[in-house]
Amino acid sequence: MDLSAFLSEQFLGFLLVFARLGSALMFMPGFGEQPVPVRHRLLFALALSAALRPATPVDAAMPDGPLDLAVILGTEITIGLWIGLTARVLLSALQFAGYQIGTVAGLANAFGPQLGSFEGSTMVASGLLIAGVALIFATDLHHVIIGALLMSYDVFPVGLIMPGDLAQQIVRAAAMSFWIGVAITAPFYVMGLLLNLGLGLANKMMPTLPVFFVAVPVLIAAGLLVLALSGPALFRGFLDTFATWLGTMSF
Numbered sequence: 001m002d003l004s005a006f007l008s009e010q011f012l013g014f015l016l017v018f019a020r021l022g023s024a025l026m027f028m029p030g031f032g033e034q035p036v037p038v039r040h041r042l043l044f045a046l047a048l049s050a051a052l053r054p055a056t057p058v059d060a061a062m063p064d065g066p067l068d069l070a071v072i073l074g075t076e077i078t079i080g081l082w083i084g085l086t087a088r089v090l091l092s093a094l095q096f097a098g099y100q101i102g103t104v105a106g107l108a109n110a111f112g113p114q115l116g117s118f119e120g121s122t123m124v125a126s127g128l129l130i131a132g133v134a135l136i137f138a139t140d141l142h143h144v145i146i147g148a149l150l151m152s153y154d155v156f157p158v159g160l161i162m163p164g165d166l167a168q169q170i171v172r173a174a175a176m177s178f179w180i181g182v183a184i185t186a187p188f189y190v191m192g193l194l195l196n197l198g199l200g201l202a203n204k205m206m207p208t209l210p211v212f213f214v215a216v217p218v219l220i221a222a223g224l225l226v227l228a229l230s231g232p233a234l235f236r237g238f239l240d241t242f243a244t245w246l247g248t249m250s251f
Helices: 003-027 036-053 057-061 066-104 123-138 141-155 163-205 211-246
Strands: none
Touching: 003 036, 003 057, 003 066, 003 141, 036 141, 066 123, 066 141, 066 163, 066 211, 123 141, 123 211, 141 211, 163 211
16 A cells, blocks of 8 residues: 555544544534634644554445545535534523523522523523533533544444434434433422412512512522532533443433
């Protein structure tokens, strides 16, 4: 094998690895966050692809012509986007829970900066997303993410795509994300029901009571208290589910 053929083979192998890993890192929680500059994300994807390229089985699936290369590249990009978007769907459980907590606790109209979402967020939703992303790195879950990207070659061989399975799994991920969000918000639903019921009874017994001015600070204080008490269990439930999916790529 001459030098030009060797370099061409190495470049094509790196391109195939970058197509999957780079596409996945575009939306992967922790690595693909909007506040991270695009150049930094691109450089990290290039460095990670170069580091993991020797451990991937791309050499056994090298294309024979331009058409085969285009098909394999499209397949790898699709798989990478599926991995990143499914992980982002799971992270959206925290955003959904933040919206619900903000509604129950009277903070729904307090808008915050966007983080990990495609639209405006409330302060609670932004806070939960920031905490979730920070815990991914604090618990070394980012190492599991990198391992899952490498393990994806065992689940989805190079050039092989299963559209039915991908669609089924992302639907299951959306259902699991909704379930996690509802489970996280359950204590706040109970708190809001009890407080509103108590304030309603108090208003019946004391018609002159300014319920609105009394209820808002009580709801906010109670919501923040419940959030502080349930925070560890809240994030543990999300991180356990996220780590389980990274280890199996399925539910």
